[in-house]
Amino acid sequence: MAKQGSNRLNRREVVRTLLADRGDTCVVGGLGGPSLDLNAVAFHDLNFTMRGAMGAASMIALGLAVAQPSRPVWAVTGDGEMLMCLGGLATIGARQPENLKIVVLDNEHYEETGSQRSHTALGVDLAATALACGFRWSATVDSDSDLERVHKDLKEKPGPALVVVKISQEKLPPAKQSRNPQHVKNQFRKALLGEDFPGP
């Protein structure tokens, strides 16, 4: 079990590795860094990325996983965003969607607001919380070999699952531009549901 403070993996390399062979996986990106990471190194029409609505990523992934039970659905989010939705872990545990996986890019800080320490730097264990909420499995990883193992598990083992990846603290390059949320939404629906469902 990786320990608090063992942050060394590079966030963009982690996202690139875990999503390199994603197939038809739908991915919901939590606000801030994780959505920028997804756009930078794992851009895909089946990404629904956000720069707001803190705490919503895992819940959007839940509604999507229920609507599309044969598709893998992931939420890729940060420690702060996940902490704002701890109750949501209980809601997912109560529902038990096998196709839902959550990846938490955990740098133990609120990087965007001035690097304040988050609860995961202060003793809170998100992987243990998920298990206590009834998730089928969870893991905390802080090395390349662990990441490879968990990459395989994310593809092969049914969920609900939560994986905490201890990433290093680093400043992200600023986003060149904010993606239009309605464009992201329509692009996602079209990629998932086809031309008949671009939606208003």
Next chain:
Amino acid sequence: MNDSTAQAPAWPAEIHKVLRATDVKQVCYVPDGGHKHLINLCHDDPDLAVMPLTTEEEGIGVLTGAWLGGQRGVLLMQCSGAGNCVNQFGLLRICNLPFVTLVTMRGEWGEANPWQVPMGQNTEPVLELCGFTCHRVEKPEDVAPTVEASIDFAYLASTPVAVILGQRLNGAKKFHN
């Protein structure tokens, strides 16, 4: 109406029929006494995915995901829950999403618990500030047509709609101290 021997009113079953007829597939809720019968009917329906939430704001995300995945849904809540949702309502607005919530009122008609009054008084103004159209219902015969029109409105015009089920429909909650 809160007497345990009282018969269930007809309108919760009528809402359930409307949900089925309008192709709603996901129902999420934080329980409220006013939604008791409807919640039971939904749980007994194997064709609905029924999800209890720990707080109402989770429902904004769940139903956004449902819609992204091609399904319709509704959020059942008491009016106090509207206050818990405010920041997440921004998601509906920035993405121009359809959304339907059925809100049972407290803090108005015959209310005996003063703690219910502040949010009860603010429910509709808060929802309207957040971009909702509110359709208030006071009479049992208006419930089903209002829910049906609200679901059509939300999903065809892609806008958030709240059906406000007035406290008069359920009767004031009686406290036996």
